[in-house]
Amino acid sequence: MAITPPDPSLSDRSATPSSPEACISTSKIFLVLILICLSPLARAADPAGGGALSEAEGDGANPFSDYVPPPEDSDVSENEHFQYFGNQFGIMVGTGIQWFDGNMGRLYNAAALNDNMSFRWWWLWDFRFMGTIGYTRSKHRFDAYPVGDTQVPIRRIDLDFRYFFDAKNLSATFTAMHPFALLGFSNVKRSQLFEDLGSIEAESKMAASVGGGLQFDITPRSTRLDLELKYSRTIFRDAEDQTFVPVGIPNLRGSMYSFTTSVMWMF
Incomplete structure (x- = not known):
């Protein structure tokens, strides 16, 4: 095979x-x-x-990813006073009325116009305190028996201190008013020109004053409208004089009041 x-x-x-x-x-x-x-x-x-x-x-x-924390209080305080009160110094010019109460008010019978000019400054350590040196003049007039027609020029040199209340946390209406209280002293010079008698009497007295008022911004931190009501207490030499008893005025006691409207320029 x-x-x-x-x-x-x-x-x-x-x-x-x-x-x-x-x-x-x-x-x-x-x-x-x-x-x-x-x-x-x-x-x-x-x-x-x-x-x-x-x-x-x-x-x-995250809507807060760009959030920046607010500055410290110390940083804010440096600019807060200027933003709220304005500059440190000011010049004020104004006009108003002056009147007396008591028996002196009865004798003078009417309020008199006054003129006012003052220099104002804020204290460096606290802008809520304002100091004021001012000059005010007014002229009263009366015609009463037995002295007849009499002119009464009054000159005042005022040293006042104001305290501005903190109104930033109140409503916008109160914040814009800048309310303040006032305490001061004045040197008051009063002259009396007795035209019918042809004589003049003059004297100077110290006066203590209290009052208050409001300020409104015209131009923020630059110009303000100032409203001031002041009560001044002084005792003139003739406070107990009884010359005018025949016409129903037993003495010449009385306190002085003034209301002044002014414009303040800050610098």
Whole structure:
């Protein structure tokens, strides 16, 4: 029996695997290995990216991200006085009326116009305190028996101190008024010109004053309208004089009042 040798072509096909199938299997293996190697890097990079995104989203979603804290009280106090009160010095010019009560008011019978000019300043350590040096003049007149027609010029040199109340936390109406209280002293010079008798009498007395008023801004921190009501107590030399008893005035006691409207320029 003859033995037929095997066909070489068949042995080659059975020993060698198919090329396309081998390439596909190898590619899958390499792809899996690459993904396994890259997965730790992806996990490490993801928190950073996610954090940046969260931070950006947080800034966009937070309405207070641009909030700036207010300055300290010490920083505010440097400008608060100027913003509320204005400059430190001022000159005031005004006019008003002056009158007396008591028996002196009965003799003088009417209020008299007065003129006023003063220099004002705020204390450096507290702008709520204002000092005032002023000059006021007025002229009263009466005609009574037995002296007849008489002119009574009155001159005053005033030293007053004002305290401005804190009205910033009240309504806008009260804040704009700048209310103040007043305490002061005056040197009052009174002259009496007895025209029918042809004689003059003059004397100077000290007076103590209290009062109050309001200020309104005309130009903020620059110009103000000032309203002041003042009561002054003094005793003249003829307070117990009985010259005018025949006309029903037993003495000349009386206190002095004034109401003045002024304009103040601050510098």
